[in-house]
Amino acid sequence: MNRLITLIFVILVLQACSEHSDHEPSSGAQGMAGAKGTFEFKPDDWVAGETTFWKDTDGVDPGTAGCHIGTDEDGSPNGRMFGEACLPDGLLVESNPGAGELHSHKDDIGHPDKFDCRAWCIGNGSSEGRCEAATAPPCERSARCVCD
Secondary structure (H helix, E strand, O other): OOOHHHHHHHHHHHHHHHHOOOOOOOOOOOOOOOOEEEOOOOOOOOOOOOOOEOOOOOOOOOOOOEEEEOOOOOEEEEEEEEEOOOOOOOOEOOOOEEEOOOOOEHHHHHHOOEHHHHHHHHHHHOOOOEEEEEEEOOOOEEEEEEEE
């Protein structure tokens, strides 16, 4: 019985680690200062088992707050959306791919990039930078890198 409990615990820990592990930056973020890689993201209204379709308003542009807009497979908006965000560790969640590019999320799971705003700003000639909340209509809440 103890072995079974231990095995279940190990499986749960490995699953949790694999769900939150970072991957290489998206093609749009490759080579950009501050790019930390992508991670798996489930929207608040996650639809298990479905392939969903999306368009991003800003592409990979950490200096612009963006909105990820849900669509049908022909690109017509369906009312779903989520904005970019600042993580508790100060990193920016930056949605991708290119602006207006229709793309799918298998199992309704996206793979946004993470950006270190300080590194992104310094890499673009500023002396400092931070992640800051912003709006990106039609999303009421989003975020962007702000440079000093």
